[in-house]
Amino acid sequence: MGDKQTFLKQFDSIPAVFPVQGTARAHIHNGLDFPTTRDEYWKYTRVNAILDKDYIDNSWMPSSINEYSIPAMDSIDIVFVNGGFNKELSSNASESGLVFGSVLNQDGENKNLILEHLGKYADSEKHAFSAFNTSYFKDGAFIRIKKGCEIKRPLRILNLSGGVNQANNLRNLFLIEENAQVQIIAHNIGAELQGGFVNVVTEVSVGDGSNLEYYLIENDGDESSLINTTHVHQAGTSTAKVVTLTQSGRLVRNNLNFDINGQGCESNMYGIYFTSGKQHLDNHTYADHRSPNCESNELYKGVMTERSTGVFNGKIMVRQEAQKTNAFQSNQNILLSDNASINTKPELEIYADDVKCSHGCTIGQLDDEALFYLRSRGLNKLEASKLLIQAFAGDVLEEISIPALQEYVAEFIHKKFEDLDA
Amino acid sequence: MSDFLKIKNLKASIDGNQILKGIDLEVKPGEVHAIMGPNGSGKSTLASVLAGREEYEVEADEVSYLGDDVLELAPEERSRAGLFLAFQYPVEIPGVSNINFLKAAVNAKRKHRGLDDISAKDFMFMMKEKQALVELKQSLANRSVNEGFSGGEKKRNEIFQMAMLEPRLGILDETDSGLDIDALKIVANGVNKLKNDENAFIVITHYQRLLDYIIPDFVHVLFDGRIVKSGDKTLALELEEKGYDWLTNGVEAI
Structure with missing residues (x-):
């Protein structure tokens, strides 16, 4: 260096x-x-x-x-x-x-x-x-x-x-x-x-x-x-x-x-990504629960293709005084290429004894059965994949409460498919 | 005029197991063919192979449909050319709305024919008309594809899709399984209304029951990957009465 x-x-x-x-x-x-x-x-x-x-x-x-x-x-x-x-x-x-x-x-x-x-x-x-x-x-x-x-x-x-x-x-x-x-x-x-x-x-x-x-x-x-x-x-x-x-x-x-x-807080973290080429994307999040009766929600969803690489590390810290914490975290990934990869690591560190916390991550491909079903109705592989990816991204898209911005993100996903097609 | 559907010596295997061992079948416009046979005889494999499911290894002397070599076509190309498979187990696709999916499918087909995308108005009109055909509730059309549908609703949705896409060749893979008698009548009625001199249907079924409502021109018995007997609609009645044993005894020795 x-x-x-x-x-x-x-x-x-x-x-x-x-x-x-x-x-x-x-x-x-x-x-x-x-x-x-x-x-x-x-x-x-x-x-x-x-x-x-x-x-x-x-x-x-x-x-x-x-x-x-x-x-x-x-x-x-x-x-x-x-x-x-x-x-x-x-x-x-x-x-x-x-x-x-x-x-x-x-x-x-x-x-x-x-x-x-x-x-x-x-x-x-x-x-x-x-x-x-x-x-x-x-x-x-x-x-x-x-x-x-x-x-x-x-x-x-x-x-x-x-x-x-x-x-x-x-x-x-x-x-x-x-x-x-x-x-x-x-x-x-x-x-x-x-x-x-x-x-x-x-x-x-x-x-x-x-x-x-x-x-x-x-x-x-x-x-x-x-x-x-x-x-x-x-x-x-x-x-x-x-x-x-x-x-x-x-x-x-x-x-x-x-x-x-402070008590009664709600903290929401959402992420959406669609990587390609040689992109490297690293999302690190940290929710530090210092007060009781708070809720945090986290959902990161991503699609990775070509040679792109990714990292997700989400940490939830629940301190001793943060009783009655509700904390949820999820990272879901779809890899569209054999050469794309992601390292995902959810972390919980809990010192309070009356809390509800969950975390999870998934890495997978598009469902072959669903793809065949859509193709058998005349959609080509790319169109079928696009519908499935749009569905996959749907619950993060819904969290965008500015309609023009929601449309912008949907258009980004659409455009990404056009670029893959080219 | 080229043949409508002509299958000669079709063989298919999966994971090294040969399921279809040489099927010959010819279908002409206006005909309804029923394919019957015991479990494991290869009925669903035949449907899957014709629709283009990719996990099978397929070989044949000929599988031609309207002059095209079917085996050379991707599943979507077969669909656009007018081939339709009503699935035995329709797939649930959460998050993909039935309407968006169908619009994409209808437009894919229109594009293939050199037509512009269907207008929103025409599409809604078409939806309404075809829903009535299979008595599918409007609310189901607005939901995600097959998500949370009952068995009967899924099958009706298949026939609804078939009605929307107006195929030349419809293949119904055990569409009657899991249906009560009322649903069966609705499904059969849908097929009968779609039937005309230009199109044809291959109806795969376990039971003669469906054939009371969709009258076949030909009945074929599939056993161990081969068609072991063909006849007219009376063959189905004979099978209902006698079972399959009288046909299959001795066949295994081949």
Whole structure:
């Protein structure tokens, strides 16, 4: 592996705006090392390709964002280009009770909130890529939903990356105050990114009685790497749902962590992926039950084909005080090719004695009997497979409560089949 | 005019066991052929091989259907060419709606004929009409394919699909098994309404009972992978009376 200091040096000219950035730089420059496959947490995912590269800061700029829209979606958009805020491409729309802008551009009360919360949830002491992000992020989205407010239109963070060997460290902070409600879409696109590295850290605080839906769409292109780390901190009686759709990426690593910190919380994690080529996708999730009477649900479903490889590691931690926890987890995979593979590992760690927990994983092929039945009615093998895959993905699709986005995901599956056919 | 269906010396084996040992059969438009025989004689294998199930090793001097070499065609190509198998055990496919599935099947066939996709209106009209034919409840059509259907409902759904796809050659693989007498009449009635001078049916059955309602032009007895006797509809009655023993005794020695 390349030298860590050489890798880091490429980013040292980025100014450290927040105090946490200085602290994180000290960590990453000194004791904290990037993970290797000797770390259990990174056993199947090699990050050498990310660290061995020379990165260039490109001046790439999209002429418009029309081609990156989600059809029929009526969202308020904020746009970042290679990690920097772009005011011109962002929409001006607003709603009452909503603060939606760049982390760097806030002042007064909002700036104080950022100083209070930024770095509070993401761990820059143990996790090198989080520390790297904290050290060198240029900007990110700041979302604040004020107490009791319900935001009607979905908010979309469009994180565009482009150019050759571009690194993009985006740092988002969402503060959902008490009894507030919002739908957020983090849309990562690297349509013109060649051999880049996108490293996103998002910290989310969900207040008492609030309801958050957060959708991650990952489409940084098949030559690039993405590490997408999300920390959700939930207070009592709140509901949070995170749905991750992975569309492309040579290497994608998702770290999704839930801190469940108050009674009566509901935490939902859903994932859907359809990998091909030489893609490598690694989903790590962690549900930390710290309070009694909470429920977490997790369902990740994926289809893997060609030479793609995958990892799923879902951990449920139930601490001693988290009595009456209900926790469910499932990872289901269909391999369409003999050369595709997945390592899936569900984990439970339970210290409370009155809990209901279950986990499971499946790896299989399409049902031959069902395929023959459909073919005997005139559908070709691809059409029959498509119907079966759509059925397989159905229960995750139903969890997407924005119709335009649900349609977008269905269309993605449809398109993937057309590409396989070609 | 090329032959409708012509089978000469059809052999099929699975996992090294030969099930069909040389079948000869010729079917012409407008005909109904019944294939009877004891358990394990190869009736369902014959149906499966004609529909294109891939786990069999098949060889034959000839299996031609409307001039095509059937054995060279994929299951979907056979279907589009007008061949339909009503399954003995229809498969439950959770999450795939009957309607989407049927629309895809109807459009696959239309595409094969160079037609555009069916309009939503025409499709709904066609659904309604064909459902009435087999007295299939509207609510079943809206559900996932065969999921949670009773045995009788599954079989009716097969005939419903057959009605939707309007095949030239329908093969019914023990469609009567597990049906009570009322369901049997409904299924038979459906087939009779679909029957015309242009199409043909091969009805595989264990019992003569179904043949009271679907009158066959020919009855064939399949035993140990061969057709050991053929006759008209009176053969079925004779079998009902005497069983299979009088036909099969001595055949095993061959």
